Amino acid sequence: MSSLSQISHSPVPLAAKPSRQFPFLARHPWVHLSSLAQEGAGLAVGQVVDLTSSDGQWVARGLVNPHSRLRVRLYSWDPVQQLDDEFFRRRIDQAIRRRALAGVVPADGAQRIVFSESDGLSGLVVDRYANYLSVQITAGGLDRFREVILDHLQQALRPAGICLRIDEKSASHEGLMKTDLWVSGSAPGELILFQQNGLTWGVDLMGGQKTGAYLDQASNHAVAAQ
Template sequence: MTPQVVLKASRARTFATRHPWVLDASIERIVGEPADGDEVEVLSDKGKFIGRGLYNGHSRIRVRLYSGRPDEPLDVAFWRARLESAVGLRRLLGFDEPQGACRLVFSEGDGLSGLIVDRYAGWLVVQLTALAMQKRLSLLAPVLAEVVQPRGIVFRTDRIMARAEGMEVREGLAWGEPPPPRIPIVDGGLHLEVDLAEGQKTGIYLDQRENRRAAAKYMAGRRVLDMFCYQGGFSLAARAWGQAAECLGYDSSDKAIAEARAAACRNGFSELRFETGEAFQTLQQLYDQGQRFGAVVLDPPKFARGRKSLEEALRAYHWLNRLGMSVLEPEGILVTCSCSGLVTRQDFFNVLVGAAHQAGRDVQVLEQRGASPDHPVALNCPESEYLKCFICRVH
């Protein structure tokens, strides 16, 4: 008999929209003795079937739900169908260029909670954020290989999620041919290189691809300041697609700055400048020096990693955007982002309202954007809408 997880009476309504996470605080009792990674059925307090998922006694997310059908086991055929659906969406989007890159599987956004798969040319990078998925890697890798037909599949484990999930931190080759130290990819005519072992996330930030294009169209003839520039994506786009007059990028990582400089030279934009610098301190110094810019890009890392840090994160976003506005010329363009899932779109909007007031600037919001469409938002999991990107004109 499949073990059963019975919900508290007060929590069963939460799953009317089929949210994929069953938290420990929602559980009344467990019938049977599921091991970590085992398949379980989730029932209401009245015994009504709610969903089928995978159990983890180490995690606050005690069960990750994958199916709402009582007759659908989570077997090889199930995982194959989900993966084929996810890959089919990227083909529909046109994100299947042989030398390109895209997110093939976006966890909850594709009904595969705890599994992220990115493609870089001929290689796949699997990022595991759930113990149950780590336990099924030997099943999933051959299915991915069959559906996508890559040259090789490597896997990485998010260290923060590993602690939360009770996972072993493991990385390496899961299938096929090991990748070279650097994989060349092409993004809209820009030639980039990806380090699958040491790069951020699974290699580069794929979620901002469409936002870089959107922002570039406002950059013509402007002097651009690119904060938290990483490998210089917004700067390269501003110069290549937007004909920006000048770009200056800062990042706190020496390695990222070296990558950005190399990418600029590789694409024939050696005039782009990239320097090491802490964002808040650098913005204050630029303001004190009287430097002003026609456009400012603010793309910081996640500030809120838990609810306890949310208020501190909102204050940090406020101060960062206030500083960003302060170094903008009148009628300058502000491209400002938050990738903190706990910060809602309304929260971020309110931050900008407060920052504009404190900076004494009038601001028009021109575009409110999210992640690239290969990061789909699942309506049953609002947390899958994590990235906010506002393009504004600042008077």
């Protein structure tokens, strides 16, 4: 991965092919290589880029990953918004507040805290199991902000531990290293126990699939049990 010293402080423009800008004007966050007139192959991973139409009109701002065919992930459609540390801290805080609107989840329960694209954080999934967090990063560009994200989750939620997962498939596609690591704290045992739909569940954050227990399907689990 390119070093941060190679990253320009100013966004680098990348033009879409003629007529390819329309999905991104509608806030589709994924820009595949096939949609770009300029490939951005020489840019550093995590460089902030400004996507433009073929005639130079500003469309959106995102992070580039020259190792991936999903070349740019878009995070802002506001031309004055900078994609910096504070931006990602604020997006995480907004996601936490959205989850609170859905009701209080018991301390021994589980919930998805960050829903990737749905929370404007393409490539980031965060699950809470009791007092532990499972974090999955699937975007090479976003990995530039790994420490900012993990530090802010620790400060905002005060978990007993945070497990970082980068699965082999994402690592291969995004030019990352496969990672299964407790970045803070540690597991209380092989399984972390949590309550969901009136049952006690156990999840292996280090050895399980993705972030652990498909918490985005919790309501479907309840329906299937009826």
